[in-house]
Amino acid sequence: xxxxxxxxxxxxxxxxxxxxxxxxxxxxxxxxxxxxxxxxxxxxxxxxxxxxxxxxxxxxxxxxxxxxxxxxxxxxxxxxxxxxxxxxxxxxxxxxxxxxxxxxxxxxxxxxxxxxxxxxxxxxxxxxxxxxxxxxxxxxxxxxxxxxxxxxxxxxxxxxxxxxxxxxxxxxxxxxxxxxxxxxxxxxxxxxxxxxxxxxxxxxxxxxxxxxxxxxxxxxxxxxxxxxxxxxxxxxxxxxxxxxxxxxxxxxxxxxxxxxxxxxxxxxxxxxxxxxxxxxxxxxxxxxxxxxxxxxxxxxxxxxxxxxxxxxxxxxxxxxxxxxxxxxxxxxxxxxxxxxxxxxxxxxxxxxxxxxxxxxxxxxxxxxxxxxxxxxxxxxxxxxxxxxxxxxxxxxxxxxxxxxxxxxxxxxxxxxxxxxxxxxxxxxxxxxxxxxxxxxxxxxxxxxxxxxxxxxxxxxxxxxxxxxxxxxx
Amino acid sequence: xxxxxxxxxxxxxxxxxxxxxxxxxxxxxxxxxxxxxxxxxxxxxxxxxxxxxxxxxxxxxxxxxxxxxxxxxxxxxxxxxxxxxxxxxxxxxxxxxxxxxxxxxxxxxxxxxxxxxxxxxxxxxxxxxxxxxxxxxxxxxxxxxxxxxxxxxxxxxxxxxxxxxxxxxxxxxxxxxxxxxxxxxxxxxxxxxxxxxxxxxxxxxxxxxxxxxxxxxxxxxxxxxxxxxxxxxxxxxxxxxxxxxxxxxxxxxxxxxxxxxxxxxxxxxxxxxxxxxxxxxxxxxxxxxxxxxxxxxxxxxxxxxxxxxxxxxxxxxxxxxxxxxxxxxxxxxxxxxxxxxxxxxxxxxxxxxxxxxxxxxxxxxxxxxxxxxxxxxxxxxxxxxxxxxxxxxxxxxxxxxxxxxxxxxxxxxxxxxxxxxxxxxxxxxxxxxxxxxxxxxxxxxxxxxxxxxxxxxxxxxxxxxxxxxxxxxxxxxxxxxxxxxxxxxxxxxxxxxxxxx
Numbered sequence: 001x002x003x004x005x006x007x008x009x010x011x012x013x014x015x016x017x018x019x020x021x022x023x024x025x026x027x028x029x030x031x032x033x034x035x036x037x038x039x040x041x042x043x044x045x046x047x048x049x050x051x052x053x054x055x056x057x058x059x060x061x062x063x064x065x066x067x068x069x070x071x072x073x074x075x076x077x078x079x080x081x082x083x084x085x086x087x088x089x090x091x092x093x094x095x096x097x098x099x100x101x102x103x104x105x106x107x108x109x110x111x112x113x114x115x116x117x118x119x120x121x122x123x124x125x126x127x128x129x130x131x132x133x134x135x136x137x138x139x140x141x142x143x144x145x146x147x148x149x150x151x152x153x154x155x156x157x158x159x160x161x162x163x164x165x166x167x168x169x170x171x172x173x174x175x176x177x178x179x180x181x182x183x184x185x186x187x188x189x190x191x192x193x194x195x196x197x198x199x200x201x202x203x204x205x206x207x208x209x210x211x212x213x214x215x216x217x218x219x220x221x222x223x224x225x226x227x228x229x230x231x232x233x234x235x236x237x238x239x240x241x242x243x244x245x246x247x248x249x250x251x252x253x254x255x256x257x258x259x260x261x262x263x264x265x266x267x268x269x270x271x272x273x274x275x276x277x278x279x280x281x282x283x284x285x286x287x288x289x290x291x292x293x294x295x296x297x298x299x300x301x302x303x304x305x306x307x308x309x310x311x312x313x314x315x316x317x318x319x320x321x322x323x324x325x326x327x328x329x330x331x332x333x334x335x336x337x338x339x340x341x342x343x344x345x346x347x348x349x350x351x352x353x354x355x356x357x358x359x360x361x362x363x364x365x366x367x368x369x370x371x372x373x374x375x376x377x378x379x380x381x382x383x384x385x386x387x388x389x390x391x392x393x394x395x396x397x398x399x400x401x402x403x404x405x406x407x408x409x410x411x412x413x414x415x416x417x418x419x420x421x422x423x424x425x426x427x428x429x430x431x432x433x434x435x436x437x438x439x440x441x442x443x444x445x446x447x448x449x450x451x452x453x454x455x456x457x458x459x460x461x462x463x464x465x466x467x468x469x470x471x472x473x
Numbered sequence: 474x475x476x477x478x479x480x481x482x483x484x485x486x487x488x489x490x491x492x493x494x495x496x497x498x499x500x501x502x503x504x505x506x507x508x509x510x511x512x513x514x515x516x517x518x519x520x521x522x523x524x525x526x527x528x529x530x531x532x533x534x535x536x537x538x539x540x541x542x543x544x545x546x547x548x549x550x551x552x553x554x555x556x557x558x559x560x561x562x563x564x565x566x567x568x569x570x571x572x573x574x575x576x577x578x579x580x581x582x583x584x585x586x587x588x589x590x591x592x593x594x595x596x597x598x599x600x601x602x603x604x605x606x607x608x609x610x611x612x613x614x615x616x617x618x619x620x621x622x623x624x625x626x627x628x629x630x631x632x633x634x635x636x637x638x639x640x641x642x643x644x645x646x647x648x649x650x651x652x653x654x655x656x657x658x659x660x661x662x663x664x665x666x667x668x669x670x671x672x673x674x675x676x677x678x679x680x681x682x683x684x685x686x687x688x689x690x691x692x693x694x695x696x697x698x699x700x701x702x703x704x705x706x707x708x709x710x711x712x713x714x715x716x717x718x719x720x721x722x723x724x725x726x727x728x729x730x731x732x733x734x735x736x737x738x739x740x741x742x743x744x745x746x747x748x749x750x751x752x753x754x755x756x757x758x759x760x761x762x763x764x765x766x767x768x769x770x771x772x773x774x775x776x777x778x779x780x781x782x783x784x785x786x787x788x789x790x791x792x793x794x795x796x797x798x799x800x801x802x803x804x805x806x807x808x809x810x811x812x813x814x815x816x817x818x819x820x821x822x823x824x825x826x827x828x829x830x831x832x833x834x835x836x837x838x839x840x841x842x843x844x845x846x847x848x849x850x851x852x853x854x855x856x857x858x859x860x861x862x863x864x865x866x867x868x869x870x871x872x873x874x875x876x877x878x879x880x881x882x883x884x885x886x887x888x889x890x891x892x893x894x895x896x897x898x899x900x901x902x903x904x905x906x907x908x909x910x911x912x913x914x915x916x917x918x919x920x921x922x923x924x925x926x927x928x929x930x931x932x933x934x935x936x937x938x939x940x941x942x943x944x945x946x947x948x949x950x951x952x953x954x955x956x957x958x959x960x961x962x963x964x965x966x967x968x969x970x971x972x973x974x
Binding site for chain 2: 319373378379384388389391395396400404407410414418421425467468
């Protein structure tokens with residue numbers, strides 16, 4: 001291996017090194033100061049995030065099994081930003097008594113899932129892709145059961161591992177059909193050998209169903225709400241933002257590069273699933289009282305909107321998907337950040353508990369409002385731009401009906417986002433959540449989210465950079 | 474910094490200043506100062522505009538500034554103004570200025586109230602200066618969303634229901650609008666050159682007719698929801714009745730005008746052929762708005778509901794007139810927007826002031842107020858007379874022009890609907906005069922009312938500003954209609970070149 005090889009695999013190697021360093025730190029760290037492992041890990045990861053943005057050569061390794069391009073790098077960098085935010089948001093929670101023994105595990109496991117996602121995104125071969133997806137999923141199941149003395153948390157872990165095992169099985173079954181009909185698992189070769197035979201289409205459908213589990217697209221979404229509710233809030237936000245984002249990234253790459261021949265097939269598939277995902281996600285979100293479940297269903301419907309960017313198979317579509325996921329990271333982490341802060345301080349997670357929040361905690365309420373408006377796509381925050389570009393991408397290919405259904409769905413989503421806003425600003429409450437002051441890490445993370453929500457939209461340069469790196473079918 | 478962008482920058486600066494203030498007493502002073510500055514700017518804009526036109530500048534839009542924003546999609550931040558937008562900007566600054574003084578005594582969460590109010594105004598100003606469809610849409614949505622908090626927090630009655638209904642219906646309208654705008658964008662260069670959101674550039678091409686047939690109704694209804702187009706007007710009575718005074722003023726006075734303005738500037742101007750083909754459907758709907766709104770007002774007992782239904786009727790007349798698609802009627806439509814904006818803002822301000830004193834808005838619970846609070850009562854009479862179209866006040870000029878223009882159509886269908894719409898004047902007279910008779914004249918029914926104080930200084934500022942403008946338009950309408958008329962020429966020409974009647 002030459003030094004150039006190392007540079008190409010920079011993201012993965014650095015993350016593995018960081019994971020090992022955290023492990024070593026756990027062994028040699030002074031047992032009385034275990035809390036500072038958080039700080040150490042965050043600084044370490046912050047440095048990695050910054051290094052990720054340095055210019056890097058693109059190329060492929062291991063005979064084309066591993067591919068690194070500008071597009072894939074920006075995807076990894078976006079995930080890094082998201083993970084960094086999740087890390088900073090978890091500090092307060094990790095300081096709690098019951099978690100003090102397992103701080104390093106938290107970072108270790110999250111870092112290894114991130115390595116898995118990076119390999120998945122950089123895959124040029126279905127095996128690497130599969131290894132990446134498993135590495136990204138299994139540690140997460142352990143983390144979902146992090147509060148292992150809580151029944152719900154343990155249940156969430158089991159549910160996640162079982163459903164992802166099932167989805168992996170479905171995915172592998174589809175891959176086996178693809179292998180059987182094309183004789184290869186390299187992306188580039190599958191693309192050239194792929195035809196339109198029924199078995200190949202079936203293989204594709206199984207592959208898509210497997211991915212739909214990971215992204216929680218309706219009708220493969222049933223695990224989502226329970227897992228999100230049972231897991232600790234930080235893991236929930238990680239699942240809903242980072243895992244989902246990574247799976248969408250690789251899905252769009254595979255659809256555009258491996259399956260361009262059957263574009264008509266996957267356009268139909270996406271058309272139906274996206275309508276189902278948006279609508280069902282929204283209708284269920286209306287009924288939720290627990291904010292974690294609420295955000296779970298809202299994130300299902302968000303996945304439905306993102307599918308609009310995939311459907312056209314155009315360059316604008318890929319750009320809008322990557323851009324929207326960046327926006328979505330900031331918005332959803334902003335919302336989850338507020339939920340985390342309140343859950344840490346008071347243990348309350350229901351919408352009713354937020355009644356009258358504005359009068360006691362105005363800043364948190366404003367951040368929550370901003371984040372929810374961004375999720376709903378209200379200007380001038382970034383979510384508006386993200387949604388606009390997604391819809392433009394679909395309209396460019398003539399899917400006006402789908403766009404109309406999607407915008408009508410945003411109205412439904414606005415209804416339930418406004419219910420939370422109403423609780424905070426309008427509803428009266430005899431015993432509102434008392435005023436509390438969050439610690440530095442929470443405020444810092446929320447501040448970053450707010451900056452992200454506001455700036456990502458207006459600064460057109462971000463979208464233009466992403467667009468220049470994107471490609472169409 | 475160009476003069477038009479200042480109309481967005483000043484409100485934003487005002488909001489920032491308010492947010493930084495610790496003392497809530499100064500909030501309203503800062504707001505009044507900011508919006509006063511805005512009013513002065515609007516007046517100087519009118520002067521600058523007239524001098525430029527006088528000097529022979531015949532561009533379609535003046536003060537055009539263009540900044541590239543999203544390069545790959547060719548989205549620009551482009552501002553520009555013609556006589557119509559200048560008139561609308563002036564209207565907006567008048568109403569906002571009056572609105573600040575009408576809400577002088579808001580106590581609850583004062584800072585947040587003024588911030589939301591000015592944010593709403595920012596959206597409206599931004600909408601009127603934009604000539605890029607993307608920024609126009611952005612500002613349009615920005616204007617709608619603060620309404621939810623304004624009605625939900627500071628409103629009265631079933632405020633949560635009304636706020637939600639209003640927000641969702643208006644956002645539903647903007648959902649249709651978004652699809653319409655995307656349709657326009659992707660058909661903006663049939664010859665395959667660069668797609669654009671710029672209204673002026675799109676107006677130079679002809680959007681293919683099949684596309685027009687799909688996207689004209691979407692765009693028109695999208696804007697029509699905000700312009701209280703029947704059957705999408707139901708947010709208006711509830712919303713206006715529950716909203717606090719200044720919000721009703723701004724909403725009926727200005728925000729509903731975004732609907733009318735957008736309907737002709739975007740829907741009709743860019744897709745005139747489909748507009749001509751489909752206009753009969755919408756003319757029927759708007760005629761229903763006009764007449765149904767007026768009858769609705771007769772049936773109501775709550776002052777705000779009366780005025781809300783009357784707004785449905787008057788705004789229906791705006792859409793009715795733009796659909797006639799000739800110079801006179803469109804001219805009337807724009808004067809009607811301005812006249813109704815001022816008049817209805819005056820009405821809502823006065824209703825707010827009355828309610829602040831009597832704590833009721835039911836007309837049958839009040840009576841004989843003329844003797845007790847003469848200043849407010851006289852103002853109310855003036856507003857009423859303007860509303861029923863008395864010569865010398867703005868309403869007469871507007872409605873007269875509209876009906877003359879509408880009757881110019883030789884076609885029997887147009888003449889019949891015009892005759893029907895004209896009947897609304899009579900119905901308007903019924904409800905206005907009935908309210909005045911019960912409310913202001915006659916014996917004082919409630920002894921608690923006998924010691925009510927008359928208008929305070931800030932209320933007088935609010936009322937006099939608006940009455941002055943209503944009278945000015947009524948007495949000297951030619952300046953306004955000349956300013957609008959020259960700007961309407963290119964629009965009418967485009968319509969006529971594609972639709973030989």
